[in-house]
Amino acid sequence: MDTPLSHRVQSIKPSPTIAVTARAAELRAAGKDIISLSAGEPDFDTPEHIKEAAIQALKKGQTKYTAVDGTATLKCAIIDKFTRENNLLYNNKQVTVACGAKHSLYNLFQAVLNPGDEVIIPAPYWVSYPDMAKLAGAKPVIIQTTIADNFKITPEKLQNAISDTTRMFVINSPSNPAGASYSENELQGLGSVLRDHPDILLVTDDIYEHILWGEDKFTNIVNACPDLYARTIVVNGVSKAYSMTGWRIGYAAGSEAIIKGMNKIQSQSTSNPTSIAQAAAAAALNGDQTYIHESTHIFKERHDFVLKSLQDIDGIECVASAGTFYSFPNMNGLIEQRNGINNDIDLAEFFLEQAEVAMVPGSAFGVPGCMRISFATSMEKLQTSMARIKAVL
Ligand code: PMP
């Protein structure tokens, strides 16, 4: 008998970034010399003082349920972080901790969206936003961008995407997969459109905040437009900044009513994020921040190498990323040149089979013809993979 699955499940697909990463790992386990440029996580180990904080938490018996919205210590560290780094003030009831920023976003979408609501998402987008909107019964409305726009939307494009049923606008800067970062001025332009639509909630996913090397310092839409504070939810986490993807700690800050709604969802699902991981996350936020600068410096060196290598290949167009550990080249030229390769999915398959290099096709992020290349891997592997790509072409 076929097991009937819910309409909800049938309306979505598994995360393609996770799927490609898993396939690369499977092929490697089967003996193939695959280099994966698909990972969405830093390749460094979690800094020692953070791991030590987790060990101490274990030893002290912090092994029980915590408050639904996180321990007092971690929430305090998050509030201090927002004050210190983002000049944003939140009280205790305006902050909640979840099992990763992904889970914070999930709780948020579940807490505020209704069937029929529209969620505006600029493409290329992180793979989970549209499917999370669908899981909440809402409809993703995608704004397309191209490499010529530096993969950023304009106020006009945002205005055109807004309808009477728009409920949410999601912005991710620096962005996964394009590595694009909005300047304060650009955010003010978007804010001036949103100001006229008071029913739209703003979600700023700041998870790549620290992995930024462009000229502008990190600014989000509330920094650029403080009057939008009351209807903006800031989402962030420790995964990317402190190489803590496996610890699963993310957090959100916004209006008390929305945070309360998110807590209600969490109280009926995970109860709380892992107690030990929360202790580690507090140590990450309160402790020495040297790791962030060191890792960002390494990502920038790798970025420069990958950018130059890609720009040297006929048929590939690539612009510099302002941050993150991703490049998002346009490979339409290659697709046109090569017989039997009709789209980015064929091309990713070709690279996987022929060059043994795994990357995620742009169509997963809503921009077919591009390819996401993660440089969260050693320089040596990047050099080998770029050489292999050039050789098979
Ligand atoms: N937002 C973006 C843009 C991401 O790339 C990721 C990485 N998976 C997340 C949110 C979620 O990160 P995490 O759940 O590990 O905190």
Ligand code: GLU
């Ligand atoms: N965010 C990472 C990525 O884009 C991790 C995988 C995922 O959560 O989808 O690859």
